[in-house]
Amino acid sequence: MDKGKVVSLEDRIPKLKEQRRKKANRRLIFLLLLFFLIIVCVIYFQSPLSHVKNIEITGNHLYTYEDLEKMSGINSNTNIWTIKKDKLAEKLKDTGGIKSAKISMAIPNTVHIDVKEYRKIAYFEVKNKFIPLLENGDMLHDRAMTNSPYDAPIIKDMKSEDERVITKIGEELSNLSAEVYNAISEIRYTPKNTDKWHVTIYMNDGNQVLASLSSFSDKMKHYPSIIAQLNTDKKGVIDLEVGSYFKAFESEGEKEE
Known part of the structure; x- marks a missing residue:
């Protein structure tokens, strides 16, 4: 064996001692950090922090x-x-x-x-108060307001017990395009013997629409094209119950009625 590569035991002992000391120091530092971290966590959890x-x-x-x-x-x-x-x-x-x-x-x-x-879809008018109606049919009674709102259609002539009708209105309004939805001013519940879903819609442009909630959103999506085809400045009633036809107001009295 080459004598140059032989390491005596006396030479190795100090190196082993140094390695063990460093290893012990690292372990001690780790334990101290862990202990300090635990103390900090305990103080944090138990304090107002x-x-x-x-x-x-x-x-x-x-x-x-x-x-x-x-x-x-x-x-x-x-x-x-x-x-x-x-x-x-x-x-x-x-x-x-x-x-x-x-x-x-x-x-x-x-x-x-x-x-x-949920999207606020309309206001339900009852006893001079306007209660927000959501798209899922819920009414936020605690958010009722006394001033007439302008950011959504107003539902009139309906009792709060008509929950199915109110829910249906919310669903149908949710299906409208923004253009048609923003054109609606008021919705009045006007049921007939032949149609319990019948409603009268008052539009911001001065026209009225007669429709059934059972096909309301499907029929109302054609409202812009119907208005464009009328080619008249006169206002009137657009009946969308069966097909669609227009009847101009004959007088201001009829319009009010």
Whole structure:
């Protein structure tokens, strides 16, 4: 054996001791860091640092920030780690106006709530109040307003007990194009013996439309082309129940009627 490659035991012992010392030091540092991290976590979980300080809410239009904050039940005493995201989402959906909700957390103390609301499709007029009607047929009684709204059609001459009719109106309005939907001013429930779904529609252009909710959205999608074909400045009644025909108002008195 080549004597140049032989390492004596005396030479190896200091190197082994140094390696063991470094290894022990690394292990000690790791344990100290782990211990320190555990202490920090315990302090964080047990202190007000883990209480909710910020609530970020996005996607809301029907409800205000304050409304949703109150609905969530979260306050400055709520520990962020006690919040059950699925249960909170279901709780918000139970309010009636929320279609879905996503909850997320941001360390150390921020909760983000992203909601998707049902579309407000009309206002239900009852006793000089205007109650928002959603696309799913729900009415938000707690959001009623006294001033006449202008951002959605108004439903008149209908009782709140007519739930099937109200739901049907919401469904049919949801299926309209923006052009036709924005052209509607009022919807009046005018049932007949031959058609319990009969409605009279008052348009923003001054015309009236007679239709049945059973085919309302299918017939109303042709309204712009019908108006274009009339080629007259006169206003009148457009009957869409069977086929479609136009009858001009003979007098202001007939128009009012």
